[in-house]
Amino acid sequence: MSDSTTSIKTFRYRLYPTRAQEAAMFETLRLTRTLYNAGLEQRREAYRKHGKTLSAYDQQKELTALKEACLEFSGVYSHVLQDVFDRLDKAYKAFFSRVKKGAKRAGFPRFKPATRWDSFKFKQCWNNAKNDWTACGKPVDDGRRISIPKIGNVKIKLHRPLEGKPKSLQIVLDVDQWYAVYTCEVPVQPLPTTGSSVGIDLGTTWFAVTSDGEFIENPRHLGRSLGKLRVQQRTVSRRKKGGNRRKKAVKQVAKTYRKVRRQRLDFQHKTARRLIHEHDLIAHENLQVGNMAQSNLARSILDAGWAGFLFQLAAKAESAGRRVIAVDPRYTSQRCHACGHTGKENRVNQASFRCVQCGHTANADHNAAKNILDRGTSTERGEPLGRAVPSGENGSGVSHAVA
Numbered sequence: 001m002s003d004s005t006t007s008i009k010t011f012r013y014r015l016y017p018t019r020a021q022e023a024a025m026f027e028t029l030r031l032t033r034t035l036y037n038a039g040l041e042q043r044r045e046a047y048r049k050h051g052k053t054l055s056a057y058d059q060q061k062e063l064t065a066l067k068e069a070c071l072e073f074s075g076v077y078s079h080v081l082q083d084v085f086d087r088l089d090k091a092y093k094a095f096f097s098r099v100k101k102g103a104k105r106a107g108f109p110r111f112k113p114a115t116r117w118d119s120f121k122f123k124q125c126w127n128n129a130k131n132d133w134t135a136c137g138k139p140v141d142d143g144r145r146i147s148i149p150k151i152g153n154v155k156i157k158l159h160r161p162l163e164g165k166p167k168s169l170q171i172v173l174d175v176d177q178w179y180a181v182y183t184c185e186v187p188v189q190p191l192p193t194t195g196s197s198v199g200i201d202l203g204t205t206w207f208a209v210t211s212d213g214e215f216i217e218n219p220r221h222l223g224r225s226l227g228k229l230r231v232q233q234r235t236v237s238r239r240k241k242g243g244n245r246r247k248k249a250v251k252q253v254a255k256t257y258r259k260v261r262r263q264r265l266d267f268q269h270k271t272a273r274r275l276i277h278e279h280d281l282i283a284h285e286n287l288q289v290g291n292m293a294q295s296n297l298a299r300s301i302l303d304a305g306w307a308g309f310l311f312q313l314a315a316k317a318e319s320a321g322r323r324v325i326a327v328d329p330r331y332t333s334q335r336c337h338a339c340g341h342t343g344k345e346n347r348v349n350q351a352s353f354r355c356v357q358c359g360h361t362a363n364a365d366h367n368a369a370k371n372i373l374d375r376g377t378s379t380e381r382g383e384p385l386g387r388a389v390p391s392g393e394n395g396s397g398v399s400h401a402v403a
C-alpha cells in the first residue's frame with residue numbers, strides 16, 4: 001500500500017450520532033455480522049461438500065442477488081458489505097499462515113457473536129481520478145460532521161486535523177461510544193538524525209530496559225484496575241441473567257476495561273514516540289508475542305502490552321524514517337556483553353548477571369539490551385547475525401559467534 005515516501009497513519013475521532021443515526025449504525029453492525037457468519041458457513045460448506053475454497057471475490061459476486069432476495073441488505077453501502085468478505089478472507093489467510101507455522105492452536109475462523117463484532121468499514125474515501133473525497137467520510141458542515149453513506153451526516157469532534165490522503169474509514173463501537181477511524185497515506189517526514197542507536201529488552205519486572213541503562217517502568221494498568229474489576233464482576237454474577245440490571249453491570253465492566261486499554265495505549269504511544277525521537281536505530285527482540293501469551297506468563301505479558309508497543313514503534317519509525325530491527329533473541333540474556341562468553345551459569349538470578357568467564361557483573365536486562373543492540377547494528381551493516389551459541393559441554397568456556 002505504501003512505498004518508501006509514504007506511510008500509513010490512523011486518526012481516530014469521537015462521533016456523536018443522533019438516535020436515528022445510531023439505530024442505523026447498530027443495524028449495520030447486525031447485518032454485517034449476519035453476513036460474516038453466513039459467509040463463513042458458505043465457505044465451510046463449499047469446502048466440505050465440494051472441496052472448494054471460496055475467495056472473497058467469489059462471495060462478493062453474490063451480493064447483488066443477496067440484496068434482491070433480502071431487501072434489508074440494500075440499506076447497507078455496497079463497499080461495507082464487500083469489506084465483510086475481505087475480513088473473512090483475512091481471517092482465513094491468518095488461520096492458514098498459523099497452520100503453516102505449526103502453531104499449537106491455529107484457531108479456525110469462528111462465528112461472531114454480537115459481543116465480538118463492533119465495526120464496519122468503508123474501503124474507499126478518496127477518488128484518485130478526481131483527486132477528491134468520495135461520499136465516504138467526507139467532512140461537511142465546516143468539519144462539524146462527516147458524511148457516512150446510508151447513515152447520514154454524523155456529528156464529529158475533529159480534535160486534530162486529518163493528514164495526508166484518506167484511504168478508508170472504519171466506524172467503531174467502543175462499549176457505548178462511536179468512533180470514526182480514518183486510515184491515511186501520509187508523506188514520510190524524516191526526523192533529524194541523532195547518531196544514536198539503542199537496544200531494548202522487554203520484560204515483566206520492567207516494561208523495558210535500554211542499552212543506555214534506562215529502566216522504563218511497567219505501568220500495570222490492568223493490575224491496578226483488577227480490584228475494581230473483581231468487584232464489578234461479582235455484581236454481574238449476583239444479578240439475574242437477562243435482566244436490565246445485569247446488562248448495566250456488564251457495561252460497567254466493559255468501561256473499566258476500556259479505561260485500561262486507553263491508558264495502556266497512551267503509555268505505548270508516548271514511550272514509542274520518545275524512543276523514535278531520540279534514536280536513529282532501535283533494536284528489539286523478535287518476540288513472537290502471540291506464542292508467548294499462551295504460557296502462564298500470559299497475564300503479565302498481555303498487561304505489558306508488548307505487541308501493541310512494538311506495533312506503534314514500527315508505525316512511528318516508518319513515518320519518521322527511522323529503523324526498527326527485530327533481532328533473534330536467543331541467548332541475548334545469557335551472553336556476557338563484556339567478553340562474549342555465553343552460558344546459563346552467567347545468570348545469578350532473574351535480575352542479575354555475573355559472567356563466570358570474566359567476572360563482569362550487570363543488571364541482567366541491561367546486559368541483554370546491549371547484546372540486542374549489537375545484533376541490531378550488525379544486521380544493519382549487513383553482517384552475519386553474530387548469533388552467539390552457548391559454550392559446549394566440554395567446559396572450554398570459549399564463546400563462538402556464528403553466522
Ligand SMILES: [Zn+2]
Pocket residue numbers: 336337338339340341355356357358359360
Ligand atoms: Zn564475560
